[in-house]
Amino acid sequence: MSSETSCTNCPLRRQAAFRANEASEIAFIERFKSRQMRVAAGLPILLEGERSDRLYTILSGWAHRHRSLGDGRRQILNFLLPGDFVGLQQELDHDAMHGIEALSDVTLCVFPRQRLWHLYQEYPSLAYDLTWLCAHEELIVDENLLSVGRRSAVERIGMLLIHLYKRAESVGLCSDGSVRMPISQQHIADALGLSLVHTNKTLRRLSLLGLIELRGGALRIGDLGRLRQLADYHALPLRARPLI
Amino acid sequence: MSSETSCTNCPLRRQAAFRANEASEIAFIERFKSRQMRVAAGLPILLEGERSDRLYTILSGWAHRHRSLGDGRRQILNFLLPGDFVGLQQELDHDAMHGIEALSDVTLCVFPRQRLWHLYQEYPSLAYDLTWLCAHEELIVDENLLSVGRRSAVERIGMLLIHLYKRAESVGLCSDGSVRMPISQQHIADALGLSLVHTNKTLRRLSLLGLIELRGGALRIGDLGRLRQLADYHALPLRARPLI
DNA sequence: CGTACTATTGAATCGGGTCAACGTCTGTGG
DNA sequence: CCACAGACGTTGACCCGATTCAATAGTACG
Numbered sequence: 268m269s270s271e272t273s274c275t276n277c278p279l280r281r282q283a284a285f286r287a288n289e290a291s292e293i294a295f296i297e298r299f300k301s302r303q304m305r306v307a308a309g310l311p312i313l314l315e316g317e318r319s320d321r322l323y324t325i326l327s328g329w330a331h332r333h334r335s336l337g338d339g340r341r342q343i344l345n346f347l348l349p350g351d352f353v354g355l356q357q358e359l360d361h362d363a364m365h366g367i368e369a370l371s372d373v374t375l376c377v378f379p380r381q382r383l384w385h386l387y388q389e390y391p392s393l394a395y396d397l398t399w400l401c402a403h404e405e406l407i408v409d410e411n412l413l414s415v416g417r418r419s420a421v422e423r424i425g426m427l428l429i430h431l432y433k434r435a436e437s438v439g440l441c442s443d444g445s446v447r448m449p450i451s452q453q454h455i456a457d458a459l460g461l462s463l464v465h466t467n468k469t470l471r472r473l474s475l476l477g478l479i480e481l482r483g484g485a486l487r488i489g490d491l492g493r494l495r496q497l498a499d500y501h502a503l504p505l506r507a508r509p510l511i
Numbered sequence: 512m513s514s515e516t517s518c519t520n521c522p523l524r525r526q527a528a529f530r531a532n533e534a535s536e537i538a539f540i541e542r543f544k545s546r547q548m549r550v551a552a553g554l555p556i557l558l559e560g561e562r563s564d565r566l567y568t569i570l571s572g573w574a575h576r577h578r579s580l581g582d583g584r585r586q587i588l589n590f591l592l593p594g595d596f597v598g599l600q601q602e603l604d605h606d607a608m609h610g611i612e613a614l615s616d617v618t619l620c621v622f623p624r625q626r627l628w629h630l631y632q633e634y635p636s637l638a639y640d641l642t643w644l645c646a647h648e649e650l651i652v653d654e655n656l657l658s659v660g661r662r663s664a665v666e667r668i669g670m671l672l673i674h675l676y677k678r679a680e681s682v683g684l685c686s687d688g689s690v691r692m693p694i695s696q697q698h699i700a701d702a703l704g705l706s707l708v709h710t711n712k713t714l715r716r717l718s719l720l721g722l723i724e725l726r727g728g729a730l731r732i733g734d735l736g737r738l739r740q741l742a743d744y745h746a747l748p749l750r751a752r753p754l755i
Numbered sequence: 756c757g758t759a760c761t762a763t764t765g766a767a768t769c770g771g772g773t774c775a776a777c778g779t780c781t782g783t784g785g
Numbered sequence: 786c787c788a789c790a791g792a793c794g795t796t797g798a799c800c801c802g803a804t805t806c807a808a809t810a811g812t813a814c815g
Contacts, residue, residue, distance in 0.1 A: 364654075
């Protein structure tokens with residue numbers, strides 16, 4: 268197998284955020300994986316309402332998971348970063364309730380859903396990991412729901428930016444106190460249930476207060492302490508997460 | 512084992528909503544289960560921030576899962592009905608990010624988290640079921656997030672009432688076109704990110720339009736077709752769900 | 756009966772939405 | 786090299802859905 272697709276040499280495994288796996292587990296993942304796939308920024312990975320028998324791990328790049336209403340109103344449910352696993356939410360014999368879209372150019376590891384059952388039979392530790400990943404994603408959606416339901420616009424944006432910064436940092440995407448974030452203000456608005464205009468004004472306000480710097484697609488947090496307090500941020504565990 | 516705690520005779524298993532299990536699986540569940548537990552209406556099952564090593568299945572009654580902010584603002588994340596499984600969201604060595612509270616008197620099946628790993632090793636089919644349940648709960652939270660982020664107050668309430676009605680119906684809690692719902696308007700407001708006052712006025716409006724009847728804690732849907740259209744409701748799969 | 760929780764309603768207010776322009780940057784083709 | 790299109794960001798004016806405050810009814814229960 269080429270080094271490009273070898274799970275043993277997976278660049279993500281070098282990140283401290285992920286827990287180590289047994290060699291046998293990694294070997295299984297390598298056999299489970301059917302191929303790698305690239306999706307260009309802005310293109311769909313999964314269409315809302317589509318039926319799919321694939322599972323994915325994000326190897327590199329950013330994406331988002333979203334649902335929309337009949338008239339086009341759209342809600343981003345969560346953002347997907349390297350190491351995130353997607354596809355469990357949908358059932359084999361049902362149309363997907365959500366869509367997935369690449370935010371930057373994305374590389375995905377593709378797994379055939381048909382062989383998922385085999386994983387459960389042969390590698391209980393990996394099955395356990397999958398459940399963990401699913402539960403953890405739910406925590407993230409929970410958090411976003413709390414924001415959208417109960418936080419003010421400033422708090423929501425503060426929250427989301429800290430959250431994304433921390434997550435990106437945990438998978439090694441932070442350099443020099445700054446993270447490249449391939450998301451537009453429209454994406455932030457769609458994730459937080461705000462209008463584009465109000466999102467812009469609020470971001471502006473946070474910038475002027477010196478709490479954040481968001482320029483040229485890169486985010487730097489100016490005053491983490493104050494921002495954290497403002498947004499009532501509570502960290503989720505980001506270490507020792509499984510990687511499949 | 513007394514018939515009260517026998518999983519083979521579990522009253523929920525008589526409901527068509529749940530998929531049948533092998534006798535061996537049920538026997539395992541019965542051994543996995545440490546005890547049964549009753550919690551009175553209004554009391555906590557799990558406190559936000561508490562550490563717990565228990566997993567629960569709701570055997571009867573209603574509950575809700577919630578998170579709150581430092582200053583007391585509270586968001587209900589989802590409602591728990593008979594057959595729902597809770598506890599996976601939190602990690603063994605972390606404080607719970609959410610709380611769980613009984614809405615009515617609730618009976619729970621209690622499982623020791625320590626033996627969860629044993630389940631994964633010995634009963635991959637049940638492990639698979641647990642992942643399914645986790646993914647399904649995420650779908651419900653997704654849906655609620657879409658509502659809170661993008662639907663108007665009328666749409667949100669329409670959505671939630673249809674959703675709860677359908678779920679209750681699927682586990683046999685509907686009699687004569689009407690469901691007993693042990694939730695106050697405050698709970699609806701907390702679930703939908705609305706104020707109590709506005710929730711009341713909106714409910715009133717839906718009643719006057721003849722779309723719903725909500726009296727004495729019982730909900731009847733007056734015109735499902737129109738309500739469904741109004742709320743842009745799309746059904747989640749409620750059949751053949753696993754029961755652990 | 757009194758206490759406490761839940762529902763109801765009106766009035767005033769405001770956070771955020773909508774509309775409408777304008778600016779800025781980048782890439783593209785004449 | 787410049788003209789133009791298209792995507793994204795910025796800003797002001799106005800409006801509306803939802804919040805907040807406040808007061809009044811039910812209803813359950815000891």
